[in-house]
Amino acid sequence: MTSEDAQAGVDASAELNLSCVATYNAPNISTSTQSDVSTQLQTIDSNFFKSAEWPPDLLEEREKPLDIDAYSTIPSTEPVNATAIYPFFSLQDPSTALILASVRDHPIRLSSALSPQTLGTYSLVNPSTEAFISPHSILYPSHLGGSRFITGSDCLVCIFDVSRTGNEGPISRLPTIPSKRKQIVGGGVGMKGIVSALAMNPAQDGILAAGTFTRHIALYGARGSGELIGTFSVAKSEADKHIGGTGITQLLWSPCGKYLYVVERKSKGILVYDIRVTGQLLGWLEGREAISNQRMKADVISTGEDGSHEVWAGGTDGGVRMWRNPHVSVGSSEPDFTFKLHDEPITSSVFHPGGSVLATCSGQKQFPAYDVGDGDVQKSVYLKGDNSLKIWTL
Numbered sequence: 001m002t003s004e005d006a007q008a009g010v011d012a013s014a015e016l017n018l019s020c021v022a023t024y025n026a027p028n029i030s031t032s033t034q035s036d037v038s039t040q041l042q043t044i045d046s047n048f049f050k051s052a053e054w055p056p057d058l059l060e061e062r063e064k065p066l067d068i069d070a071y072s073t074i075p076s077t078e079p080v081n082a083t084a085i086y087p088f089f090s091l092q093d094p095s096t097a098l099i100l101a102s103v104r105d106h107p108i109r110l111s112s113a114l115s116p117q118t119l120g121t122y123s124l125v126n127p128s129t130e131a132f133i134s135p136h137s138i139l140y141p142s143h144l145g146g147s148r149f150i151t152g153s154d155c156l157v158c159i160f161d162v163s164r165t166g167n168e169g170p171i172s173r174l175p176t177i178p179s180k181r182k183q184i185v186g187g188g189v190g191m192k193g194i195v196s197a198l199a200m201n202p203a204q205d206g207i208l209a210a211g212t213f214t215r216h217i218a219l220y221g222a223r224g225s226g227e228l229i230g231t232f233s234v235a236k237s238e239a240d241k242h243i244g245g246t247g248i249t250q251l252l253w254s255p256c257g258k259y260l261y262v263v264e265r266k267s268k269g270i271l272v273y274d275i276r277v278t279g280q281l282l283g284w285l286e287g288r289e290a291i292s293n294q295r296m297k298a299d300v301i302s303t304g305e306d307g308s309h310e311v312w313a314g315g316t317d318g319g320v321r322m323w324r325n326p327h328v329s330v331g332s333s334e335p336d337f338t339f340k341l342h343d344e345p346i347t348s349s350v351f352h353p354g355g356s357v358l359a360t361c362s363g364q365k366q367f368p369a370y371d372v373g374d375g376d377v378q379k380s381v382y383l384k385g386d387n388s389l390k391i392w393t394l
Contacts (some may be wrong), residue, residue, distance in 0.1 A: 016322075016337055016394060017394065018393070020390050021058060021062075021065055021066060021392065022066040022068050023389070023390050023391075024067075024070070024389040025387065025388045026387055026389070059357070072113070072114055072116060073116065074099075074111055074113075076101070076103050077103070077106070078103050078104040078105055078106060079103070080102065080104075081103070081134050082101070082135055082136055082137050082138045082151075083102070083138065084099070084100045084138040084139060084149060085098070085140060087140055087146055088146050089113075094112075098111070098112065098113065099111055099112075100138050102135045102136070105131075105132055106121075106132060107121040107124070108121065108122040108124065108138070108151065109121050109122075110165075120162075120166075121166065122164070122169075122170075123166065124151065124170065125169065133153050133156070135158075135195075136194050136195065136196045136213075137151065137152035137198045138152075138198070139198035139199070141200040143206060146162070147162055147163070148162065148171075150198055151198075152194075152210055153194065154194050154195075155176045155177050155192060155193065155194075155195075156175055157195055157198075157220070158170035158173050158174070159224060159225060172224075174220070174224070176192070176193075176195065176210065176212075177190035177192050178190060190218075190231065191210075191217075192214060192216070193212035194212055195211070195212055196211060196213045197210070197211040197212075197249060197251045198211075199252060199253055199260075200224075202257050205257070206221070207257075207275070208220040208221075209260055209275075211248030211250075211251050212247075212248060213248065215234050215247060215248060215264070217231065217233075217234065217248070217262070217273075218230070218231045219231070229278070230278040230279070232279030233279075234264075234271055237281050239281060242332060243267050243268040243270075243284055243288075244267050244291075245264030245265070247264060247266075248262055248264055250263035250297055250298065251263070252298060252299070252311075254307070255300070255302040256307040258275060258276055259272060259274060259275065259282065260275050261273075261311060263296070263297070263298050265292065265293050265295070266291050266292065266293065268287070268288060268289065268290065269286045269288050270284065270288060270298060270311065272284060272285065282327065283330050283333055284331075284332060284333070285326055285333050285335070286333065286334055286335075287321055287334055287335045287338070288313050288321060288335075289315030289316050289317045289319070290313075290316060292345060292364075294345060294347055295347065296314060296315070296316075296347050296348070297313075298311060298313035299351050300312075303324075303355065310325075311323045311326060312351060313349055314341075314346020314348065314349045315345065315346060318342040318343050318346060318386070319340045319346070320338075320339050320346055320349050321338045321339075322335060322336055322337045322338075324336045341362075341390065341392070342360065342386050342388065344362040344364055344385045344387065345362060346360050346361065347363060347364075348361045356393060357391060357394075358391070358392040359389065360389070360392065361390075362387065362390075363386065363387035363388070364385065366387075
């Protein structure tokens, strides 16, 4: 499939040409996370991970896209809440092919992406009930040297040391609010809710942004181990009546570290905040069709040393959209380009750091069709959708 087959929203083929070079088809793909150009990890039907590996000549021209097979499968006994890849992942060094996963009612586990092998577990336990806490977000940032990772759960942000496996627990527990019983109002102190998204500022200041399903954002200094800088809510803003939103699912920093992009579920766009003024809404990106409870991930790619960048995001209509330098305008921004790439919702759009390779993943939960006749209910076959991973070159 090439851009000639795609439906371009704004004469996209005149400047951008997307060509599909590889495809992987699998049942019930729900989300994906990219490590590098040679390996792609996916969460399959909530309870499985699959790793696909492709040859070095992937990007060479060929008559039809290359078919990719699963390299390894990691089963899970319970649904997976969140995943994160080792920041220095490299196929040249299999010891770095690592993935963290938060599994419901289980400790966080560290596994090899190339073989179904658990390398370590990390316990996060509720001191009141002694039940395992399953984080809804995991961040494995390169800023911490690969030796530590950060998790977000109900009113709690934790930092783990990778070398401290077993029941030792996190090295730091940072409650997002002093008490779960009552939220302190006034002065912007604390935020209540499940921490559903984490992102580390790429700038030297190392600000950690944490977002919740209750539509609050908190900023912490010293790469998550410092004091609370401030909190603010994204609800009831000027953008609400234009794009909506019911809970934060992803946070993305601009390459310059001055702007924060807020991705929400059941939203038609993406919020843009100027972090130099805490809680200052700069604008919003319109046209993103994401009225769904699915996590639909976007990506920010740098296009120049002057801070210029692009935002890419998929939608429930199977289209991927791009906004160029949205931080330079105030208020609403329409997409610069729109491409129809899949027949199902695009749950993730991720760029290679080099900027010339795009990975898109599509799919949604499929339910069987039922035939009702003469008082009998019979289940027919499952409807087959576009559950696929595709690699595109620009």
